[in-house]
Amino acid sequence: MSKVFVSMGISVDGCVAEPNRSIDNMGSEGWMALHRWVFDQRVFRESLKIGGDGETGPDNDYLTNTFQRIGVNIMGKKMFHEGERAWPEDAPFHTPVFVLTHEVREPWERKGGTTFYFVNDGIEAALLRAREVAGGKDVRICGGADVVRQYLNAGLVDELMLSVAPTFLGNGLRLFDGIDAKSIGLEIMEVLASAKVTHLRYAIKKR
Amino acid sequence: MSKVFVSMGISVDGCVAEPNRSIDNMGSEGWMALHRWVFDQRVFRESLKIGGDGETGPDNDYLTNTFQRIGVNIMGKKMFHEGERAWPEDAPFHTPVFVLTHEVREPWERKGGTTFYFVNDGIEAALLRAREVAGGKDVRICGGADVVRQYLNAGLVDELMLSVAPTFLGNGLRLFDGIDAKSIGLEIMEVLASAKVTHLRYAIKKR
Numbered sequence: 001m002s003k004v005f006v007s008m009g010i011s012v013d014g015c016v017a018e019p020n021r022s023i024d025n026m027g028s029e030g031w032m033a034l035h036r037w038v039f040d041q042r043v044f045r046e047s048l049k050i051g052g053d054g055e056t057g058p059d060n061d062y063l064t065n066t067f068q069r070i071g072v073n074i075m076g077k078k079m080f081h082e083g084e085r086a087w088p089e090d091a092p093f094h095t096p097v098f099v100l101t102h103e104v105r106e107p108w109e110r111k112g113g114t115t116f117y118f119v120n121d122g123i124e125a126a127l128l129r130a131r132e133v134a135g136g137k138d139v140r141i142c143g144g145a146d147v148v149r150q151y152l153n154a155g156l157v158d159e160l161m162l163s164v165a166p167t168f169l170g171n172g173l174r175l176f177d178g179i180d181a182k183s184i185g186l187e188i189m190e191v192l193a194s195a196k197v198t199h200l201r202y203a204i205k206k207r
Numbered sequence: 208m209s210k211v212f213v214s215m216g217i218s219v220d221g222c223v224a225e226p227n228r229s230i231d232n233m234g235s236e237g238w239m240a241l242h243r244w245v246f247d248q249r250v251f252r253e254s255l256k257i258g259g260d261g262e263t264g265p266d267n268d269y270l271t272n273t274f275q276r277i278g279v280n281i282m283g284k285k286m287f288h289e290g291e292r293a294w295p296e297d298a299p300f301h302t303p304v305f306v307l308t309h310e311v312r313e314p315w316e317r318k319g320g321t322t323f324y325f326v327n328d329g330i331e332a333a334l335l336r337a338r339e340v341a342g343g344k345d346v347r348i349c350g351g352a353d354v355v356r357q358y359l360n361a362g363l364v365d366e367l368m369l370s371v372a373p374t375f376l377g378n379g380l381r382l383f384d385g386i387d388a389k390s391i392g393l394e395i396m397e398v399l400a401s402a403k404v405t406h407l408r409y410a411i412k413k414r
Contacts, residue, residue: 012369012393012409013383014221162219166395166409170388176220181377186219188373191400198398198407202219202373 002131003138005159006148007066008175009034009197012164015172016145026086033167037196043067048092059194066161070095071134074126076147077101080116090114096133098126100147123150145175152204153180160186160202183207209338210345212366213355214273215382216241216404219371222379223352230285233293240374244403250274255299266401273368277302278344279337283354284308287323297321303340305333307354330357352382359411360387367393367409390414 010016011034018030025031038044042054043064054060073093075083080099083091091097091114098119105118119126130139141151151157185207192199217223218241225237232238245251249261250271261267280300282290287306290298298304298321305326312325326333337346348358358364392414399406 012367012407013386013388014381160219164407166393168383168386168388168391168393170386174221176375179220179375179377181220181375184375186373186375188400188402188405191398191405193395193398193400195395198395198405200219200371200405 002071002134002136003158004127004141004156005138005161006141006157007161008143008148009163009165010175011167011169013168014174014176015169016143016175017173018169019171023082024085026082030169034165037165038063048088049090057194058192059197062192062199069138070140071137072130072139073097073142074130074139075099075142076144079142079144098130100126123154127156145173148175149178152184155183155206157204160204162200164198164200209278209341209343210365211334211348211363212345212368213348213364214368215350215355216370216372217382218374218376220375221381221383222376223350223382224380225376226378230289231292233289237376241372244372245270255295256297264401265399266404269399269406276345277347278341279346280304280349281333281337281346282306282349283351286349286351305337307333330361334363352380355382356385359391362390362413364411367411369407371405371407
């Protein structure tokens with residue numbers, strides 16, 4: 001069966017976004033400090049058609065393996081609305097993307113295989129549909145923090161993948177604020193390190 | 208010159224202690240989830256004379272290398288008062304330990320080379336004295352969170368060493384609450400992984 005995994009860029013102080021960020025957060029200084037390593041990788045540059053050779057080291061392997069696992073992406077409405085303004089026409093997902101929202105809206109098809117579906121019936125129903133269309137691949141919870149916390153606290157996530165960037169974001173948006181610590185056990189699956197970022201991969205076990 | 212480094216055990220959600228902890232926090236379930244790996248290592252078991260062979264893998268090497276660097280330990284008064292009730296007579300430091308406190312108290316000598324000195328004139332003066340007696344070795348800031356934050360924000364720390372245990376502590380004491388993110392740059396120096404814990408070592412650069 002499809003696995004469900006969270007994959008997020010995070011700062012050393014546990015933030016996934018800067019304090020006082022606007023809807024145009026993507027591309028800001030703090031956002032780039034978290035995600036700059038992604039833009040250096042060949043697989044991402046090719047996916048986004050932004051030119052340049054890009055790197056082919058361990059971070060590129062990590063990203064390639066992660067992309068290849070994903071059958072469906074799930075994200076919250078804030079992340080979608082930020083991205084809607086920032087992503088190129090050929091959006092960087094290349095899968096169906098389920099957007100958790102109260103908004104009723106027709107699917108939005110982009111070039112390159114990304115179609116956004118707006119789902120209105122909650123996280124569990126969204127996951128059920130995601131599994132159906134994932135074609136045996138895995139389901140990725142992309143964020144934001146609120147959506148990740150909901151899925152973790154509901155016991156619906158199999159793996160937590162954190163890419164820890166060497167930066168502090170200060171009083172920003174903490175990924176694990178409100179986490180139900182007592183119900184969630186973690187086991188180290190894999191640690192992958194480069195000079196730019198540290199990838200931590202945990203299996204999640206009920207406890 | 209001596210380097211100044213922070214070395215702390217931390218949870219995946221960035222906590223160094225449980226919520227609602229008492230002064231008898233050491234040994235509690237959350238505390239053990241953070242620090243259990245230490246008790247499994249040969250160098251620590253020998254240091255504490257608690258018997259059993261202990262492990263000799265990468266975590267033991269990491270701990271051995273860290274212990275060997277330390278000329279002086281610096282800690283806050285809360286950490287000291289917790290430890291005063293919990294540490295064995297042969298306290299697990301084997302160096303001079305400077306306790307930052309307003310309390311005026313004679314040095315407290317323990318078996319095995321640990322002597323606690325109670326310093327009343329602030330973090331900079333304590334560090335100056337620590338450098339003098341470190342004998343060319345390094346100065347470790349042991350904690351708690353408040354003391355670590357003060358030293359980081361004052362720009363007095365060269366290296367940040369985090370041992371990330373695979374656990375969430377929930378609404379506990381966050382190591383980096385109140386960090387002056389804008390003044391502190393980080394560079395990845397080393398990542399060392401085992402099945403039990405992930406050691407992240409960062410060089411600190413002013414920015």
